[in-house]
Amino acid sequence: MGAPFTSVLIANRGEIAVRVERACLELGLRPVLIASEADRAGRATPGEGGPLAIGPSAPGRSYLNQAAILLAARVTGAEAVHPGYGFLSENADFAEAVEAAGLTFVGPPAAAIRIMGDKIAAKRAMMAAGVPCVPGPGEPLPEDAAAVRAIAEEIGYPVIVKAAGGGRGMRVVRESAEVADAIAITREEARRAFGRPELYMEKFLEHPRHVEFQVLCDNHGNAVWVGHRDCSVQRRHQKVVEEAPAPGIAPALAERIGARCAEACRQIGYRGVGTFEFLYENGEFYFIEMNTRLQVEHPVTEMTAGVDLVHEQLRAAQGAVLETARFAGEARGHAFECRINAEDPTTFVAAPGRIAAVHFPSGPGIRVDTHVSAGYRVSPYYDSLIAKLIVHAPTRADAIRRMQVALSATRIDGIATNLALHERIFADPDFVRGGVDIHHLEKRLREEP
Ligand code: ADP
Numbered sequence: 394m395g396a397p398f399t400s401v402l403i404a405n406r407g408e409i410a411v412r413v414e415r416a417c418l419e420l421g422l423r424p425v426l427i428a429s430e431a432d433r434a435g436r437a438t439p440g441e442g443g444p445l446a447i448g449p450s451a452p453g454r455s456y457l458n459q460a461a462i463l464l465a466a467r468v469t470g471a472e473a474v475h476p477g478y479g480f481l482s483e484n485a486d487f488a489e490a491v492e493a494a495g496l497t498f499v500g501p502p503a504a505a506i507r508i509m510g511d512k513i514a515a516k517r518a519m520m521a522a523g524v525p526c527v528p529g530p531g532e533p534l535p536e537d538a539a540a541v542r543a544i545a546e547e548i549g550y551p552v553i554v555k556a557a558g559g560g561r562g563m564r565v566v567r568e569s570a571e572v573a574d575a576i577a578i579t580r581e582e583a584r585r586a587f588g589r590p591e592l593y594m595e596k597f598l599e600h601p602r603h604v605e606f607q608v609l610c611d612n613h614g615n616a617v618w619v620g621h622r623d624c625s626v627q628r629r630h631q632k633v634v635e636e637a638p639a640p641g642i643a644p645a646l647a648e649r650i651g652a653r654c655a656e657a658c659r660q661i662g663y664r665g666v667g668t669f670e671f672l673y674e675n676g677e678f679y680f681i682e683m684n685t686r687l688q689v690e691h692p693v694t695e696m697t698a699g700v701d702l703v704h705e706q707l708r709a710a711q712g713a714v715l716e717t718a719r720f721a722g723e724a725r726g727h728a729f730e731c732r733i734n735a736e737d738p739t740t741f742v743a744a745p746g747r748i749a750a751v752h753f754p755s756g757p758g759i760r761v762d763t764h765v766s767a768g769y770r771v772s773p774y775y776d777s778l779i780a781k782l783i784v785h786a787p788t789r790a791d792a793i794r795r796m797q798v799a800l801s802a803t804r805i806d807g808i809a810t811n812l813a814l815h816e817r818i819f820a821d822p823d824f825v826r827g828g829v830d831i832h833h834l835e836k837r838l839r840e841e842p
Contacts, residue, residue: 397711398472398497399423404462405477406432408781409687411764413475416703425469427462429455429774437768445469450774456480459487463494473497473710479776482686483510499710501610501664501685508661509683513557513593519680522657525650527672527679529595533557538573544594545572551597554579558587565597598679600830601672603627604639606647606654607694608667609705611715616658618651619720620698622690625831626818628741633811633834634731634818637693638724639673640789640827650678657683665709666691666702672831689732689781692762696728696785727789729796731815734777735808739842745773749807754799758785758792771808779810793825 400423403413410426417424428443431450436443445465448455455461457480466474474491476482476499485506491498500506509515516531529548534541545552545566554575556562562583566575576592584590602625610616623639624632638647654669668684691702698720709715735744748769753761763780765771771779784799786792797819803812821837823829 396472396497400425400469400471401473401475401499401707402427402462402466402469402471402496403475403477404456405475405480405482406456406764406775407778408762408764409477409689412762413477413703416701416707417475419701420704420707422707423471425465425471427455427465431772431774435770435772437766450772452480452774459484459490463490463496466491466494466496471496473499473707475499475707476686478686478689483684485510497710499665499706501667502662505661505663506685509685510559511557512555512559512682513591515683516593516680518661519657519683522653522660524653524657524669524680525671525678527595527598527681529593532593533591534576534594538576541576541594542569542572545569548594548596551599552594553597554592554594556583556587556589557591557593558583558589561586562592598672598674600832601674601679602639602828603632603831604642604671604673604678605688606651606669606671607691607698607702608654608658608663608669609700609702609709609715609720610655610658610663610665610667611709612664612712613714614659615715615717616655616663617715617717617720618654619700619702620694620724621647621651622693623828624690625829626824626834627831628834628838632690632732634729634815634824635690635693636727636729636789636792637697638727642673643676644723646676646678665706689778690730692760692781692783693728693730696760696783697724697726699725726785726787727792728783728785729792731782731796731800731818732778732811733780733782733803733805733815734811735771735779736777736811737809738811738813741811743773743777744809745771745777746808747771748779748805750804751806752802752804753780753782754802758795759783759799760785779805782815789827793819 402425414424426444427447481487485503488498488503551567554564562579564575564579580590607619621639622637624635626634671678760783765779784795786795
């Protein structure tokens with residue numbers, strides 16, 4: 394039910410480990426940091442002390458090693474585990490193992506993680522709570538090809554075939570002649586990726602935006618939504634720039650969708666922070682998935698909703714009662730986040746190496762979440778995110794200008810980064826106008842690489 398604790402093991406690395414560490418210190422909690430060999434060696438000032446060695450560089454032997462993490466919690470006397478994002482953050486078995494060890498998992502109950510990890514179960518739960526979903530049955534596809542074709546006809550082409558296990562198996566089908574092959578290939582991919590062949594089918598939306606709703610829940614049945622974000626600027630399904638609020642969404646519609654998300658949380662017994670991801674097209678929202686963890690892009694909501702989501706997450710895990718009234722009211726101003734990655738600016742291939750010198754901007758409305766400094770070695774073992782540059786300003790136009798200036802004041806020497814890509818995005822008239830769809834960035838890159 395959530396229990397008081399005074400120390401938190403942070404089962405993660407990089408900028409999010411730093412973010413959670415600071416939140417713990419602000420709340421008077423003792424943070425316990427862990428690090429793999431690569432991360433210990435990569436520190437700008439290696440040597441004695443620093444985070445607890447958790448294992449070799451390969452994630453499977455360190456940040457994904459459940460036994461090692463539980464042991465680290467035991468030897469350091471940590472009473473709670475914060476999983477950050479990625480790694481074990483959406484692993485229901487891990488959440489269960491943490492609780493079975495007598496520790497508090499800073500996240501939702503394992504049962505809620507499990508439902509949302511199964512896309513078909515998730516879609517069913519959302520339909521039951523009145524959250525609008527992409528048209529299509531919330532049921533596994535039958536084996537029989539003729540029956541599958543009938544479902545596709547009922548939905549109307551184009552349709553998308555997706556794996557219940559997640560986004561790795563996914564295929565667009567535009568006509569009935571393609572159905573049988575598409576199903577066979579996607580089923581095989583799903584079997585290999587997730588060990589389970591269940592597929593489902595829904596309408597393929599051609600030009601959607603990605604708009605998501607942040608929720609916050611306690612252990613006592615209280616749930617609120619705290620704003621929405623637009624994450625349509627993507628490359629290969631990876632978000633590059635995010636903003637809050639999502640531009641051009643009618644407040645009454647947002648209120649209706651947000652209220653449904655909060656209701657879904659109450660129905661599934663959710664706790665802590667979570668995100669409902671939607672595709673948004675022609676003024677309608679279509680649920681695609683729920684992320685049962687803190688997200689990379691959470692800062693844009695923090696800036697515009699005036700909330701510290703990590704504080705709230707820790708408080709919820711301690712069993713505190715959420716004062717939902719605090720979250721009433723519209724977003725204040727506008728915020729953007731640029732994900733700064735160590736990657737080749739033209740090929741987008743990860744570009745690890747030693748940062749020779751670094752300078753981040755500062756000043757009103759500027760926030761940088763990072764773990765790097767001069768001398769830091771970016772490891773090839775993990776994702777290439779080295780910093781998040783976040784700006785907040787009274788209007789969207791002010792925030793764009795602020796980001797342009799902030800980007801031009803950012804210097805990272807010694808490794809390749811995607812700073813130039815961000816400068817291009819913030820100079821793109823369509824992006825500046827607002828509301829581009831999820832294909833926009835890739836289309837631009839094809840036109841003028
Ligand atoms: P994942 O587990 O990989 O996040 P999602 O269900 O969220 O899987 O889908 C990943 C991406 O695939 C979405 O962000 C969107 O770009 C695309 N997608 C998923 N469903 C649809 C759909 N019905 N129509 C159009 N695009 C879709």
